[in-house]
Amino acid sequence: MPDRIRVTVVYEYKPQMKYYQGCKDIHEAAQFDAETCNFRDFPEDYGTDEIVSVTYEGVPG
Numbered sequence: 058m059p060d061r062i063r064v065t066v067v068y069e070y071k072p073q074m075k076y077y078q079g080c081k082d083i084h085e086a087a088q089f090d091a092e093t094c095n096f097r098d099f100p101e102d103y104g105t106d107e108i109v110s111v112t113y114e115g116v117p118g
Contacts, residue, residue, distance in 0.1 A: 059115030070107040 077086040094102055 059117055061116050061118045063114050063116045065110075065112045065114075066108060067110045068103055068107045069109050 072086045074086060077089055080086045080089055096103055
């Protein structure tokens, strides 16, 4: 039986590639963000304008 609520927030944004030195494509830019601008470390860098969906679900704890 679920006893916790999971909130999943999906962000989508078009990066300005000029700030992704050495990245050849969007996949490398995404990996760069995952390694250097991780959401958990820098939540203020992610605005609410880029939110495309939010889901709530009950999950076992």
